[in-house]
Amino acid sequence: MGQSDTDFTGKRVLVVGGSSGIGNGIAQAFRARDAEVLVWGTRANASDYDPTDGSDLDGLAYQQVDVGDPDAIEAAHVDFDTLDSLVLCQGTVVYKRGEFEREGWDRVMAVNLDSLMHCARRLKPMLAKVGGSVIIVSSISGFSANVGNPAYAASKAGAVSLTKTLGQAWAPEGIRVNGLAPGLVDTKLTKVTTGNPKRLEGALRAIPAGRMGLPADMAGAAIFLASPLASYVCGQTLIVDGGLSL
Structure with missing residues (x-):
């Protein structure tokens, strides 16, 4: 892999959900390769995030946008006039069977699925100017049942399908749309598993690689998909799960 293939000097990247966890790992990976990176998150300021939760916003521009609200996406001002990569x-x-109720279902679908389309559509003109790429982060839950979380599973399956459909629709305009599907990654969203020794032990037994994924593992896949190395990859979701889904 040549350095030039993964050098993002002068490139502009927006990572929605880049304030912590997988998104933060991806944002910092782009910054490490000299991209100019903007992060959208839900809190008022970057200083409101706790580094112990996996938030490293050093060197990243930050903007508060609650993507669960379509109007907030439309109203958001982006300082960039072009965008080379959009990472969603x-x-x-919602745990404790909350997704079986209307409020839980609606909130998860709004953030995990609806906002993908709203963000992609809103930022498409900026991507089109430079032949940019979109990376939709879904989950291996999009390929199977997810016990107790119907909205999470359905939204992630929708994200995989949306990746295919936008990939097909926007490729003629020079925009590549692809996705990545993480398995079990050590973030604050998975604390319900990682914080329970018995549950964690069972989860690790199911992963052929023998360990949980790290945000850095997901970042490697994202860098590849955004780079010229993936210039002929279109509409695909790359599973990055240590073999868990096998």
Whole structure:
């Protein structure tokens, strides 16, 4: 892999949901390769995030946008006039069977699925100017059942399908749309598993690689998909799960 293939000097990247977890790992990976990176998150200021939750906003521009609200997406001002890569990594989950109720279902679908389309459509003109790429972060839950979380599973399946459909629709305009589907990654969203020793032990037994994924593992896949190395990859979702879904 040549350095030039993954050098993002002068490139502009927006990572939605880049304030912590997988999104933050991806944002910092682009910054490490000299991209200019903007992060959208839900809190008022970058200083409102706790580094112990996996938030490293050093060197990243930050903007508060609640993508669960379509009007907030439309109203958001982006300082960039062009965009080389848009990473859609927003996500939420409701535990204790809350997704079986209307409020939980609606909130998860709004953030995990609806906002993907709203963000992509809103930022498409900026991507089209430079032949940019979109990366939709879904989950291996989009390929199977997810016990207790119907909205999470359905939204992630929708994200995989949206990746295919936008990939087909926008490729003629020079915009590549692809996705990545993480398995079990150590973030604050998975604390319900990682914080329970017995549950974690069972989860690790199911992963052939023998360990949980890290945000850095997901970042490697994102860098590849955004780079010229993936110039002929279109509409695909790359599974990055240590073999868990096998």
